[in-house]
Amino acid sequence: MSSRVCRTCGGSDIDVDQARGSAVCTGCGSVLEDNIIVSEVQFVEGSGGVSSAVGQFVSADGPVKAPLLGSGFHTSVGKESRAQTLQGGKRQIQQLGSQLQLNQHCLDTAFNFFKMVVSKHLTRGRKTEHVIAACLYLVCRTEGTPHMLLDLSDLLQVNVYILGKTFLLLARELCINAPAIDPCLYIPRFAHMLEFGVKTHEVSMTALRLVQRMKRDWMHTGRRPSGLCGAALLVAARMHKFRRTVKDVISVVKVCQTTLRKRLTEFEDTPTSQLTIDEFMRVDLEQECDPPSFIAGQHKAKMQQLEQELARKLDDVEGEISCYKDEIETELEKSRPKLRGIYAAYTKEIDPEDAEVLSLTSDPEEPEVEDKELRVATQQLTQDFLCQVIQEEEGRGKKKDDSNKEPGSEKDVEGSQRQATPLAVILGKLPTATSLGLQPTCDESETREKQDDEQSEGGELDLDGIDDQEIDKYILNEREVEVKTELWMKQNAEYLKEQKEKEERIKKEKEQGTYKEKPKKSKKKKEQIEASTAGEAIERMLEKKKISSKINYEVLRDLNSRGTGSGGGSSPSRASSDPPDVNTATRKRLSRRRRKKSSDTNRDLAANASIMGKRVRLLISSTPKKRKPAVQAEHSVTMTTESATETTTTTEAAAEVTPDPEPDSSSTPAAPPTVLEEEEDEEDEAEEECVSALQLVGDYGCEEEEVF
Amino acid sequence: MDSSNDDALDIIITNVVATFRTRCHLNLRTIALEGTNVIYKPEVGKVLMKLRKPKITASIWSSGKIICTGATSEDEAKLGARRLARVLQKLGFKVRFSAFKVVNVLAVCSMPFAIRLIDFTKKNRPIASYEPELHPAVTYRIKHLKATIQVFSTGSITVTGTMGSFDFREAIRAMPLR
Numbered sequence: 001m002s003s004r005v006c007r008t009c010g011g012s013d014i015d016v017d018q019a020r021g022s023a024v025c026t027g028c029g030s031v032l033e034d035n036i037i038v039s040e041v042q043f044v045e046g047s048g049g050v051s052s053a054v055g056q057f058v059s060a061d062g063p064v065k066a067p068l069l070g071s072g073f074h075t076s077v078g079k080e081s082r083a084q085t086l087q088g089g090k091r092q093i094q095q096l097g098s099q100l101q102l103n104q105h106c107l108d109t110a111f112n113f114f115k116m117v118v119s120k121h122l123t124r125g126r127k128t129e130h131v132i133a134a135c136l137y138l139v140c141r142t143e144g145t146p147h148m149l150l151d152l153s154d155l156l157q158v159n160v161y162i163l164g165k166t167f168l169l170l171a172r173e174l175c176i177n178a179p180a181i182d183p184c185l186y187i188p189r190f191a192h193m194l195e196f197g198v199k200t201h202e203v204s205m206t207a208l209r210l211v212q213r214m215k216r217d218w219m220h221t222g223r224r225p226s227g228l229c230g231a232a233l234l235v236a237a238r239m240h241k242f243r244r245t246v247k248d249v250i251s252v253v254k255v256c257q258t259t260l261r262k263r264l265t266e267f268e269d270t271p272t273s274q275l276t277i278d279e280f281m282r283v284d285l286e287q288e289c290d291p292p293s294f295i296a297g298q299h300k301a302k303m304q305q306l307e308q309e310l311a312r313k314l315d316d317v318e319g320e321i322s323c324y325k326d327e328i329e330t331e332l333e334k335s336r337p338k339l340r341g342i343y344a345a346y347t348k349e350i351d352p353e354d355a356e357v358l359s360l361t362s363d364p365e366e367p368e369v370e371d372k373e374l375r376v377a378t379q380q381l382t383q384d385f386l387c388q389v390i391q392e393e394e395g396r397g398k399k400k401d402d403s404n405k406e407p408g409s410e411k412d413v414e415g416s417q418r419q420a421t422p423l424a425v426i427l428g429k430l431p432t433a434t435s436l437g438l439q440p441t442c443d444e445s446e447t448r449e450k451q452d453d454e455q456s457e458g459g460e461l462d463l464d465g466i467d468d469q470e471i472d473k474y475i476l477n478e479r480e481v482e483v484k485t486e487l488w489m490k491q492n493a494e495y496l497k498e499q500k501e502k503e504e505r506i507k508k509e510k511e512q513g514t515y516k517e518k519p520k521k522s523k524k525k526k527e528q529i530e531a532s533t534a535g536e537a538i539e540r541m542l543e544k545k546k547i548s549s550k551i552n553y554e555v556l557r558d559l560n561s562r563g564t565g566s567g568g569g570s571s572p573s574r575a576s577s578d579p580p581d582v583n584t585a586t587r588k589r590l591s592r593r594r595r596k597k598s599s600d601t602n603r604d605l606a607a608n609a610s611i612m613g614k615r616v617r618l619l620i621s622s623t624p625k626k627r628k629p630a631v632q633a634e635h636s637v638t639m640t641t642e643s644a645t646e647t648t649t650t651t652e653a654a655a656e657v658t659p660d661p662e663p664d665s666s667s668t669p670a671a672p673p674t675v676l677e678e679e680e681d682e683e684d685e686a687e688e689e690c691v692s693a694l695q696l697v698g699d700y701g702c703e704e705e706e707v708f
Numbered sequence: 709m710d711s712s713n714d715d716a717l718d719i720i721i722t723n724v725v726a727t728f729r730t731r732c733h734l735n736l737r738t739i740a741l742e743g744t745n746v747i748y749k750p751e752v753g754k755v756l757m758k759l760r761k762p763k764i765t766a767s768i769w770s771s772g773k774i775i776c777t778g779a780t781s782e783d784e785a786k787l788g789a790r791r792l793a794r795v796l797q798k799l800g801f802k803v804r805f806s807a808f809k810v811v812n813v814l815a816v817c818s819m820p821f822a823i824r825l826i827d828f829t830k831k832n833r834p835i836a837s838y839e840p841e842l843h844p845a846v847t848y849r850i851k852h853l854k855a856t857i858q859v860f861s862t863g864s865i866t867v868t869g870t871m872g873s874f875d876f877r878e879a880i881r882a883m884p885l886r
Contacts, residue, residue: 148841149841149842150841160841160842161842164839164841164842167839168837168839168842171837172834172837175834177833177834180826180829180830180838180840181840181841218822218861220840221824221825221826221840221844221861222825222840222844222845222860222861223840223844224840224841225840225841226841291822291861291862294822294861294862294863297862297863297864475742475743475744475795475798475799476742476743476744481741481742484741484742485741488740488741488748492750495750495751
């Protein structure tokens with residue numbers, strides 16, 4: 001206690017009495033402090049003479065959880081954000097954990113993990129759900145409970161790999177080494193789910209042995225443990241004469257059929273599968289197998305070797321064939337008549353035909369791959385060879401000569417080159433292919449070494465190694481551009497329309513000075529910005545204020561458009577139960593008026609929405625039976641309401657409803673429930689209420705017209 | 709295993725990812741309509757163009773940033789990038805080739821023996837992580853080399869990283885096997 005100076009006498013000798021909680025100056029006797037706060041333990045005598053200490057337990061996590069501060073409905077104002085996060089996290093952990101049937105100890109551990117995570121700022125940018133799921137899974141792994149990540153993802157409806165990513169990150173950051181999953185852990189759980197009855201334990205033991213055997217045989221590395229368990233359980237069940245189909249097992253284990261079958265076939269390949277049941281239970285083979293993927297890899301290597309040998313043999317045969325082809329080719333050329341002028345036009349027509357040929361053949365421009373592809377193409381085309389040669393030889397032979405002389409359009413050159421290559425393919429490495437196809441590549445291989453890094457720094461494009469002619473192939477000529485444009489436009493017509501509408505909308509908004517930079521997501525909101533009548537202005541304002549996302553703007557628009565009103569198209573139920581048009585018109589105007597009125601009070605009402613709701617309910621509870629349907633409607637209205645408008649309209653309606661019920665109104669309350677069911681349209685319901693109010697207080701009809 | 713064995717291992721680079729900038733805005737629609745071998749994705753806002761000669765796929769954004777993937781060596785990547793820039797130039801954009809950078813290199817190599825993943829993970833606890841439910845390989849991250857190594861039970865190993873290709877051997881050597 002700091003010794004203070006007495007105010008009256010200036011003496012510094014002050015006596016503090018803890019029991020009385022007072023500080024008194026011993027010099028002049030003046031009381032300096034009266035109700036000092038004391039930190040002592042006090043005891044109270046309870047019933048039966050039991051004395052207990054006075055006080056509350058405060059959690060170490062944060063400040064005291066003051067349950068009711070004033071209005072009590074405010075989300076804990078005055079608490080630290082960190083404490084809120086932890087509190088929320090704890091709640092979610094409890095919720096998820098109980099669904100997984102984890103015991104309290106696990107949940108506490110998970111919460112500790114979560115606290116660590118929060119203190120390391122790892123929750124930033126991640127959904128709390130994911131973080132909590134990862135914490136829980138971490139606990140499961142460290143404790144060794146048979147919970148899979150799949151279970152958690154099932155509960156949360158989140159992709160497993162996303163959860164896995166979070167989990168891995170947390171494990172790394174927290175330096176927690178989760179022990180590897182042992183498939184043996186899952187067996188009792190799955191066995192239980194497969195309902196083996198009394199024999200569950202035996203089947204589990206058999207399955208365990210199987211899994212251990214699989215482990216020794218290297219089937220379990222890199223595989224999902226659940227798949228292995230599924231296979232083991234299936235076999236174990238069959239061994240004990242239970243009929244469990246693959247489908248049953250799959251639904252429990254959550255792998256797909258193919259996986260299960262694969263595991264079974266792999267197991268079949270091991271020598272253990274040859275043992276009988278009794279032998280298996282007694283004997284354990286010493287020998288270990290290699291992992292199945294390793295075996296598969298070796299198998300592949302062998303196949304490749306075989307293929308290479310075959311290919312080599314093919315080569316020898318190929319050489320002979322190509323000689324024959326060369327001879328045929330030369331003969332044909334000699335025998336062909338020389339027609340140039342006519343075929344110049346003919347050649348262009350052939351282009352699309354040859355496109356198909358091109359698609360068959362591979363790209364000739366890659367020298368390394370060329371050999372293989374030529375071979376492949378040869379095999380494909382040997383049958384069509386003769387027909388094609390006869391058909392196309394005439395035109396192509398001409399074109400080759402032409403193209404070599406004229407530059408022509410680039411596509412033709414390319415086309416001719418491409419056509420030359422199938423020919424080359426067929427006939428086996430003609431000079432045309434080499435001269436046209438290989439040349440650019442030769443150029444580049446030379447110039448690749450000439451690359452100059454300094455040029456790139458200046459931003460200039462180093463054109464050394466780039467063959468312009470080839471580059472030009474990458475660009476379509478004009479006619480092709482047109483065709484492609486047309487195709488693309490047709491294909492993406494919807495998207496383009498969307499874009500146009502969006503642009504128009506933005507333009508309009510800009511004119512009206514209400515242009516918002518951020519992109520709007522829903523298409524429906526486009527329609528709001530059309531006209532600047534009062535109604536439209538209101539709805540736009542409402543939408544901006546984000547008071548209600550449930551107002552059906554189509555209805556609002558209809559209100560404005562219909563002068564005397566043909567029955568509102570938006571609400572078919574209303575049309576059925578509706579009184580004459582005047583009523584509907586006035587009703588709508590009433591609702592509009594109400595909305596306008598409410599718009600002013602909107603800002604104030606946001607906080608008191610629920611309170612208003614309560615008041616409305618109180619009001620309604622006192623009304624007679626006839627109002628029950630309306631009560632229901634209002635209940636649901638207030639339940640689902642988020643905007644003050646609805647509450648204000650309903651409260652106003654309710655206030656006017658209370659006086660006298662009328663027989664006419666019975667029809668309209670019937671409508672609201674149906675309206676509710678059909679469309680969650682509080683606005684419509686509000687209007688329904690307004691109808692009844694309107695009918696009650698007849699004068700309102702006249703006043704409405706004045707407002708507008 | 710032994711370092712002598714490592715030298716005999718052939719490390720094959722299978723993928724090189726590089727980025728560069730053209731320093732000018734590109735009209736994606738023009739590229740999409742006038743280029744061959746292009747895929748236009750207006751929702752994402754990019755054009756994919758595939759080149760044949762160095763077999764690469766390039767993602768082109770309208771801001772002028774381009775990412776090239778699929779090359780089998782760094783030189784090839786650079787060549788492909790330059791060809792791509794040339795194509796764009798021919799289409800009429802004022803392209804300047806700048807800020808070329810190799811971002812990621814992926815190499816594959818194969819060990820002649822199988823690897824026991826669980827024991828391996830146990831020995832290299834914080835660095836190696838193995839989650840069979842998610843991925844069949846052990847991921848081994850070497851921070852100072854900025855490389856990630858994935859070890860499969862068949863013995864094949866993939867190395868991904870931002871360093872030069874010659875550093876791959878070091879990365880593999882840095883990894884204790886068995």
